[in-house]
Amino acid sequence: MLLAALDAALERGQRAAIATVVRVRGSAYRREGTRMLVLDDGAQVCMLSGGCLEGEVVEAALGIIASGTPEIVHYDLSEDATWGLGLGCGGSVDVRLERVERDPVTLAWLDALRSGDAAALCVPIHGGGRFLLREHPGHGETGESETLLGQLDDPALHAFAVTAARARLHTRDPRAATVAAPDGQEVFIDVNAPAPELVIYGAGHDAIPLSAQAVTLGYRVTVVDPRDAYLTRGRFPGAALSPLAPEDLHGNLVLTPRTQAIIMNHHLDRDRVCLWHALNSAAPFIGMLGPRSRYHQLTDALAQEGLHATPEQLARVHSPVGLSVGAEAPEEVALSILGELMAWRRGAAGQPLNGHEGPIHHTYAARRELEQDPEPQPG
Incomplete structure (x- = not known):
């Protein structure tokens, strides 16, 4: 929305400024990187807060549009000021205002x-x-x-x-x-950041809600299955369809460090080949549907073929995949899997918030720990 509005404004010859949250201290509705567009007629696109901060930001942005000099403005969201700003959080934000140029x-x-x-x-x-x-x-x-x-x-x-x-x-x-x-x-x-990538091996009935929910959450989904009757646009709207047979995966389907993979063919031979393909890719998250005993059965079968995964490769496997929420129906299982994927991406524990003291969202310390603990490289 913001980008389309900016493109339209520039085509009309309007000047504009972008307001970006560059620092949050304490609690606020939005995090660093949240942007708002302000046009030279006072119109705004997107928001930085719950509503009352925007008027002050627009006024400051109009000055930046006139002067062309970037500026960082501090806004206090402490409890005493909360009611005036309508933000409902105790903390403060720094907003960087900059006129849009064609450099x-x-x-x-x-x-x-x-x-x-x-x-x-x-x-x-x-x-x-x-x-x-x-x-x-x-x-x-x-x-x-x-x-x-x-x-x-x-x-x-x-x-x-x-x-x-x-x-x-x-x-x-x-x-x-x-x-x-x-x-x-x-x-x-x-x-x-590009949209997260999700590769689903298997186009069975329970893959349908997983793909649909992932698309809704913004994932770029690819469903892999050689069966034409299962791999259809009607069953997987919004997903890319890959009709590769298991023996054709190597060299034709690349999983990058941004890919998360879920193996759910419900077929031992196909799951075994898909697991070996995923293990030898750069995918940092590999989820296996089904009980742990089935996963061991697959790795034992690979070993019997002389295909031995390294400890670093196996450390990327999540088996059984999903959070323990009592899921039974395919839609519930999909929710469980995506819940674990989100917790893994955000570095969260995936536990109930009941009784939690302190900030609900990520702390800076948790983010720093995540950055200092890179994913193991594929073997």
């Missing part, structure tokens, strides 16, 4: 947003310059190539920010954040 870095960033490429736009909190680190879809196991456009004025901060941006793009769930260099300087890393 190469901005144009490349907007293009990355349109295409869905993984990209990080890095801007110092204090100081000049900025750069865009962008990953382009390619071929091979990594499936990506990288370009860097622009530079921060401070060379040491630039070097730190490039490393930090690259690390952030390669986390399980890339998110925007303000990070501090060793010398105390800070840089805001805005992130555009």
